[in-house]
Amino acid sequence: MADLAMVFHWRPADMEDMSLAELGQWHERARERYESQD
Numbered sequence: 001m002a003d004l005a006m007v008f009h010w011r012p013a014d015m016e017d018m019s020l021a022e023l024g025q026w027h028e029r030a031r032e033r034y035e036s037q038d
Contacts, residue, residue, distance in 0.1 A: 003030045 007030040
């Protein structure tokens with residue numbers, strides 16, 4: 001969840017209702033976005 005907070009500027013409360021599958025999908029999007037900034 002920390003990676004989502006860092007990349008998308010989300011608070012923990014913004015993610016608390018997400019399923020693990022949904023968090024995993026957002027994690028992949030965050031990774032792609034973060035790596036494209038390098």
